[in-house]
Amino acid sequence: MLLCEVYPSEKWGIIAHSITDLRSASxxxxxxxxxxxxxxTQLLYGELIKIKNQSGDWLKVEAVEQLEYxxxxxxxGYPGWVKKDAVLLIDKIVLPNSVVNKKTTYLYSTPxxxxxxxxxxxxxxxxxxxxxQQGFRKIETIDKKTAWIxxxxxxxxxxxxxxxxxxxxxxxSASQLLNDPYFWGGRSAHMPEQKTxxxxxxxxxxxxxAYRVAGLDIPRDSYEQYLKAxxxxxxxxxxxxxxxxxxxxxxxxxxxxxxxxxxxxxIEAPKTGEFVRIxxxxxxxxxxxxxxxxxxxxxxxxxxxxxxx
Numbered sequence: 001m002l003l004c005e006v007y008p009s010e011k012w013g014i015i016a017h018s019i020t021d022l023r024s025a026s027x028x029x030x031x032x033x034x035x036x037x038x039x040x041t042q043l044l045y046g047e048l049i050k051i052k053n054q055s056g057d058w059l060k061v062e063a064v065e066q067l068e069y070x071x072x073x074x075x076x077g078y079p080g081w082v083k084k085d086a087v088l089l090i091d092k093i094v095l096p097n098s099v100v101n102k103k104t105t106y107l108y109s110t111p112x113x114x115x116x117x118x119x120x121x122x123x124x125x126x127x128x129x130x131x132x133q134q135g136f137r138k139i140e141t142i143d144k145k146t147a148w149i150x151x152x153x154x155x156x157x158x159x160x161x162x163x164x165x166x167x168x169x170x171x172x173s174a175s176q177l178l179n180d181p182y183f184w185g186g187r188s189a190h191m192p193e194q195k196t197x198x199x200x201x202x203x204x205x206x207x208x209x210a211y212r213v214a215g216l217d218i219p220r221d222s223y224e225q226y227l228k229a230x231x232x233x234x235x236x237x238x239x240x241x242x243x244x245x246x247x248x249x250x251x252x253x254x255x256x257x258x259x260x261x262x263x264x265x266x267i268e269a270p271k272t273g274e275f276v277r278i279x280x281x282x283x284x285x286x287x288x289x290x291x292x293x294x295x296x297x298x299x300x301x302x303x304x305x306x307x308x309x
Contacts, residue, residue, distance in 0.1 A: 011051040013061070013087040014142045015043045018119050019188045019197055022080035026058035030185075030198045035272050039185030040080040041066055041205070041220055044124045046096060046142055049087065050077065057084050066187075066208070066220035069227060078220050088142055096125035098139075098154045101169070101213050103176040103189045105153035111136035117147055121189040121199070122176060123209040128154060157215050163309045166214040167240035173210040174259050174267050177201060180276045182269045187220070203257050206269045206276060207242065210259065214240075216308055222257035229306030234289055237263070237305055244304040251302040260305075263289050 021029055022040045030036045043049065043063055053060035064077035071079055103122050109115040111133040120126075126149065131138040136148040161169070180190035183200035187208060191199045201209065204222040211218045219225050226244045237243075241260045246253055258268035261278065268284075269276045281289045285298050292298060 011089070012093060013049050013051050013059070013089050015045055015047045015049065015082075015086055016088045016142060017086045017197075018045050018124075018191075018194070019043070019121060019199060020082050020086040021185075021198075022061070022063055022078060022082055024080055026055045026060070026081040030183075033181050033183050033198060033200060033272070035184045039183075041078050041185055042187040043082065044121055044188065045118065046125055048093065049082070051087070051089075052079075054084070055081075058082070059084050059087055061087075063220075065217065067218075067224060067228070068220055069224050070221065090142075094127065096127050097158050098126050098128040098156050099213055099215070100124040100126070100149075100153060101155050101173065102150075102153040104191055105150055107139070107141070108136065108148040111138075111148045115148075119191060119194065120149075121191070121209075122173060123187075123189075123212040125157070125212075126154065128156070155213075161215065166216065167238060167309070169214040170210045170216075170240035170259065171261060171267070173213040174206055174276075175278075177206060177209075177269075177276045178267070178278065180269075182272055182274050182276070184272055201269055201276070203269045206267075207257050207259060211308065218308060223254040225257055226254040226304065226306055229308055232305050232307050233294060234292060234305055236307070237289075238307070238309070241305065241307045241309070244306060245301045246304070248297050248300045248302065251297075254304070 020043050024038050024040050030039050047065050050062040058081045062077035066078040068078040100120050105120050107117040109117050127140045129138045137151040139147050141147050181200045184202050186200040186202050187205035188199045219228055237260050243258045244254045245256045258266045265280050267278050
């Protein structure tokens with residue numbers, strides 16, 4: 001969805017918490033990293049949502065920064081429910097200009113490490129100013145107040161970067177989440193100190209965050225990421241491209257995605273109970289990339305390749 005600075009006629013909001021869960025029903029939150037069928041995705045501080053309805057303390061919303069197709073069989077922002085207290089209503093859409101490029105960082109009330117306000121995850125977008133003091137950059141918060149962030153923990157989304165640089169950023173970003181636990185419906189850096197919020201990522205959440213840091217907004221889930229990607233042959237793969245897989249029984253329905261590093265290795269968030277890892281093709285698939293035949297099953301799955309470059 002193409003956004004610009006406008007006064008919207010519809011009801012819009014911005015996420016005011018570090019991370020909040022988008023649920024398929026207006027009830028409960030995940031309490032652990034175990035699989036939770038109600039968990040859809042996570043939204044980060046400053047993320048834009050369209051408000052559709054309200055039920056008690058819950059809002060039915062469309063997460064417009066996370067494109068999705070499967071729920072209604074047309075492209076839309078990810079639908080679901082968030083708690084009302086996690087949302088700040090807005091009357092003007094103001095675009096961010098920077099993104100958090102470190103696994104975790106903080107907003108500070110002053111340019112001082114002892115003045116923490118709010119933890120932020122990798123991939124969080126903010127509106128930064130040109131003012132720097134003592135290694136901190138002044139930012140405008142979502143409620144139009146002032147805060148500070150370590151200048152080295154963000155980079156500008158306005159700078160034009162080469163495709164080669166974007167590919168490096170994708171791998172650098174994903175690598176910061178190595179050894180984080182897998183969390184179905186997760187889309188955040190793991191912050192074990194956050195006792196009331198489950199934090200971690202699933203396979204497509206890892207990809208979505210890494211691409212977001214590189215300034216590339218791609219769909220949320222692996223199937224949709226495959227639909228939007230340009231399909232390529234294995235000999236065209238470059239670092240940062242995507243490897244998709246589907247079951248042998250349903251080869252059209254993508255169920256997993258990982259990031260290509262080189263012809264030997266990939267990075268992925270594998271499944272519940274496991275951790276973000278770098279793994280060799282041979283170890284994961286039983287054969288090397290060179291041994292794979294295009295459009296033929298590899299064990300019990302089909303493998304496809306895609307790029308956003």
